[in-house]
Amino acid sequence: MVHGHSHDGAPCQGHGHDHGHGHGHDHEGAGGSSHRSPQDVAMLVEQLRLAGVDVSTLPNIPTAPRDMDEARNKSYQFWSTQPVPQMDELVPADVNCAIEENIPLDKVRAEPFSLPTGFRWSNVDLNDEAQLNELYNLLTKNYVEDDDSMFRFDYSAPFLKWALQVPGHRPEWHCGVRADSNNRLLAFIGAVPQVVRVYDKTVKMVEINFLCVHKNLRSRRVAPVLIREITRRVNITGIFQAAFTAGIVIPKPVSVCRYYHRSLNPRKLIDVRFSHLSQKMTMARTIKLYKLPEETVTRNLREMTQSDVPQVFKLLTNSLKQYSLAPVFSDDQELAHALIPRKGVVYSYVAENHNGKITDLVSFYSLPSTVMGHTNHKAIYAAYLFYYVAGSVSVKQLLNDALILANKEKFDVFNALDLMHNEKVFSDLKFGKGDGNLQYYLYNWKCADMKPSQIGLVLQ
Numbered sequence: 001m002v003h004g005h006s007h008d009g010a011p012c013q014g015h016g017h018d019h020g021h022g023h024g025h026d027h028e029g030a031g032g033s034s035h036r037s038p039q040d041v042a043m044l045v046e047q048l049r050l051a052g053v054d055v056s057t058l059p060n061i062p063t064a065p066r067d068m069d070e071a072r073n074k075s076y077q078f079w080s081t082q083p084v085p086q087m088d089e090l091v092p093a094d095v096n097c098a099i100e101e102n103i104p105l106d107k108v109r110a111e112p113f114s115l116p117t118g119f120r121w122s123n124v125d126l127n128d129e130a131q132l133n134e135l136y137n138l139l140t141k142n143y144v145e146d147d148d149s150m151f152r153f154d155y156s157a158p159f160l161k162w163a164l165q166v167p168g169h170r171p172e173w174h175c176g177v178r179a180d181s182n183n184r185l186l187a188f189i190g191a192v193p194q195v196v197r198v199y200d201k202t203v204k205m206v207e208i209n210f211l212c213v214h215k216n217l218r219s220r221r222v223a224p225v226l227i228r229e230i231t232r233r234v235n236i237t238g239i240f241q242a243a244f245t246a247g248i249v250i251p252k253p254v255s256v257c258r259y260y261h262r263s264l265n266p267r268k269l270i271d272v273r274f275s276h277l278s279q280k281m282t283m284a285r286t287i288k289l290y291k292l293p294e295e296t297v298t299r300n301l302r303e304m305t306q307s308d309v310p311q312v313f314k315l316l317t318n319s320l321k322q323y324s325l326a327p328v329f330s331d332d333q334e335l336a337h338a339l340i341p342r343k344g345v346v347y348s349y350v351a352e353n354h355n356g357k358i359t360d361l362v363s364f365y366s367l368p369s370t371v372m373g374h375t376n377h378k379a380i381y382a383a384y385l386f387y388y389v390a391g392s393v394s395v396k397q398l399l400n401d402a403l404i405l406a407n408k409e410k411f412d413v414f415n416a417l418d419l420m421h422n423e424k425v426f427s428d429l430k431f432g433k434g435d436g437n438l439q440y441y442l443y444n445w446k447c448a449d450m451k452p453s454q455i456g457l458v459l460q
Helices: 038-048 068-072 129-142 157-164 215-220 222-235 266-271 283-290 306-320 332-339 395-408
Strands: 119-123 151-153 174-179 185-198 201-213 242-246 255-263 301-303 325-327 346-352 358-366 369-371 382-389 413-417 432-443
Touching: 129 157, 129 185, 129 201, 157 185, 157 201, 174 222, 185 215, 185 222, 201 215, 201 222, 201 242, 215 222, 255 283, 266 283, 306 332, 306 346, 306 358, 306 382, 332 346, 332 382, 346 382, 346 395, 358 395, 382 395, 395 413
Parallel strands: 382 413
Antiparallel strands: 119 174, 151 369, 174 185, 185 201, 185 325, 242 432, 255 413, 255 432, 301 346, 346 358, 358 382
């Protein structure tokens, strides 16, 4: 989620820039080049989204492998001790289970982990506007940025509420660290519950997101304590599995996906160096190449409303059965939270037939990036493909309509992973291939590898 960088990928325009950041950055802000700033190194922990990782024992993250071939030649001293499949382990098709048994709840550590002197734990109340703004400011100034410090993700305050206050969320899972001296919020980590189906088994998991440590505090080794503490708080509730994504390769991805990017505003993207003008192409020809129609094609395609939720729940739940890794929405409330449109956060559209039956769904969410040091542009507005069901029309037509709708909403670029049925329409819709992979991982779970087309789980 974490997206995306998060949590969640890093998209690129035809030649890289995954998750919206230029220069070959993978979905979660982990990127294509081998050098990393201290900020990036610290934030890679977020990309791992693992329960209970002792970051002090991690291998050398700055040179962490970016592809499977490189990873196979690396020894993983730390990961060999963790409940994850090893890099050379081929999990048989009939294996789909936890690696380690759950810890008895009376054996889970009861007291919080110790912080360095001068700091204390403090839950962040996202319903308190002042605290929500504190979290927004912490992330805006200290969160993942690209290697060249040109772009930094800019999760809006409403986006943070949407991503962290899902049904079933717990206040103690919005875990902050404050300075005793001035009460300033200096670090944060969040967890959200997520039921996930892995092949034929349904598993309660968490997604860890928004791990952020203030730049001035990064020498104090707060991140490992954050990870251990959120793990403890999650384990207390009886949850011992996690699904997460990363731009780096560790033992062992269940699937390897890639981001693709579709220019909506090529002049701006080229101007801020998110993308570049292709050889033998003029700006005028490039703008013409990416120009979209004014109106959508799918009949009766309109914004989703609350009254659509029961039908959309059935439509999406049934569609997700075709994938080997997919979320399980427990009820209408959970689906409504994910998909009911919120301006500047999530956009969802449905098509209905002449009988009023909903036949199609398409959605995307908004994750802008701050453009640092540019005189004319302060942000890139990126739309990320979320969930969709092409029932009465082709995937190609439905996603082209999504591009048109995103363009109307003034997004600059439209990003999508090659999961679900996406890859087969990318070329026709003028998406460019990103230059970094996004690995999907399951912690304390092993199962057979999956192709991207088997993945139906989208982490914001």
